[in-house]
Structures are given as structure tokens and as C-alpha cells.
Amino acid sequence: MGTRTSTTDLGPGQRATVWLDVSLPTGSAVPKQLSHRVVVKVPKPAPPLVPPVVTEDVAPVTVSAHLPAVLEPPLRGPGWLDGNSCCDMTPHRMALNPIDGKLWGAERFAIDYEQLQPNGQLFAGDRAKNESYAYFGADVHAVADGPVVAVLDGLPEQVPGDNPTGLTLAQYGGNHVVQDIGNGNFAFYAHLQTGSIKVKPGDQLSSGQVLGHVGNTGNSTGPHLHFHVMSTPDPLRSDGLPFVFRSFKLTGRLANMAAGDALEAGQPAQLQPGFSARDENNVSPLNLDVMTYDR
Incomplete structure (x- = not known):
């Protein structure tokens, strides 16, 4: 039986996955x-x-020579928090899916987006109601030009704070859209609001086009947009691929992972003190970043 507890000890018959982040000085050549x-x-x-x-x-x-896709953000407005993405040991990065005799790391660069309100909180009122989250129903935008290859809609909204049960693999992403954005990259927009999807397979999307709304469907414990780029059209039977956003404003960063847990419990965001906001171009957001997306 698998365990997510880090260890350097292996018992008889056990196997382990080793996660390595290899960092290089800015401007240095990437090894082959x-x-x-x-x-x-x-x-x-x-x-x-x-x-x-x-x-x-x-x-x-x-080393893969596959270049990261350069994208427009999937959301608009201030206060968008990046949860569970690169480069901490988050649930997304450690999720390995054993499908068809192979381990797939579909979520290794995936982002869970939630929006901080002006008071620093995620919700106001009853935590168990989706409507308590002001960003529930926010527009989700296509990140690039390209055709829709898969859509699922009609799954019900979950109750915030509850862990969903009884889902099939096909339902884990909730209501979702898969888009072919070219060069072997497929964009995945997940947990969309029930009945909000405005596109169908075969539709040619333009960058920035609204395709649905932020929801809380599938394997979700609260309203958010799950976004990632993958190597195949299958959200789970694929490997996650890196991507960058053309531009955004980095306005803050949560102090630590524990601050994220406090947010879910209704506490205001605890941000890193003395953080200097800055414009970012052609980079990937990091776990705990807080951003404004103007386009």
C-alpha cells in the first residue's frame, strides 16, 4: 500500500519515487x-x-527539449492565489496515476486557483455554501488559440469543506474542457460550474474567449479553477508539461503552506512581509503566489 510520507528507508518488496528539482544559474545552458x-x-x-x-x-x-507553452492567464482580476503548483512538494506534484500499466504525472505543474477578497479571506458567511465565495462563477478564459477536443458538463456542485466520494476516474476533473493548444500541448480547465460551459468539441477557441465559469464540481472541496497543460487529451492518462504566462503582476505571496490551510478555515491571508510587487513576463507562477491578471 502506498504512502506519501517521505522516507529514506525501504522495506522488503517496497519501491519508492524520488522527486528531484534540478536548478540552474540564470542564463546557463540546460544539460542534454x-x-x-x-x-x-x-x-x-x-x-x-x-x-x-x-x-x-x-x-x-x-532532458526534454519540449519548450514551455507561452499562454495568456485563464482568469481576470486581482487576488488570484496559486495553490499546489511548482515547486513545493504539493499534492499535485506528488500525484502519480497508475493507468494502463504506467505511472502518469499529469498534475506536476497544475495550479489550483482561488481568489483572495479585499479583506484577505476566501469566503464570507457560511463556508459550506458555494455562493459564499465571491469568485464562484467567475469567467474562465481560453489561454491560447486552438480547438476544443473534449467537454464534460452536468456534474453537480460539491459542498465546500466536504471530501467527495464515489467518483469515477472520468469525474475527478468535474465539469471540464480540454483544448488542443498546439505543439503537443493540451490545456485542461477543471471543476467548472454546472451548466456554465459555453463550448463543444470541435469549436475553435480564440485566446481570451470565455469558455465557462469557476465552479466546485468533481474531486473538489471548494470553488476553484484547476488548470494544467498535459501531453495528451486525457486529464489523468498524461504527463504534465511546463507552461509560462506572457504577463501578470505578482502582488504578494503567502507566508507558508500553513497559511493556506488557515485560509481554508476562514482566516485572512498571512502574506510574506515586505514583499515588493512586480511585473512578470514569460514565467510560471509558483506555489503560494498571489497575482493580478489584467488580460
């Missing part, structure tokens, strides 16, 4: 290959067959 050396300390060695330390050099891995 990465090699890995794994060193294992054996608790009960049996020399000479099983030495106390086993060192293995793993075959080099070719």
Missing part, C-alpha cells in the same frame, strides 16, 4: 542529459554477495 548515482546502505550485509554499501549509476536520462 542527467545521470544519477544511487547509494544504498544495507542494514544486514552478507559479504561478499551483499556488501554494506551498494552504489549504482543509473543510465543517463535525456
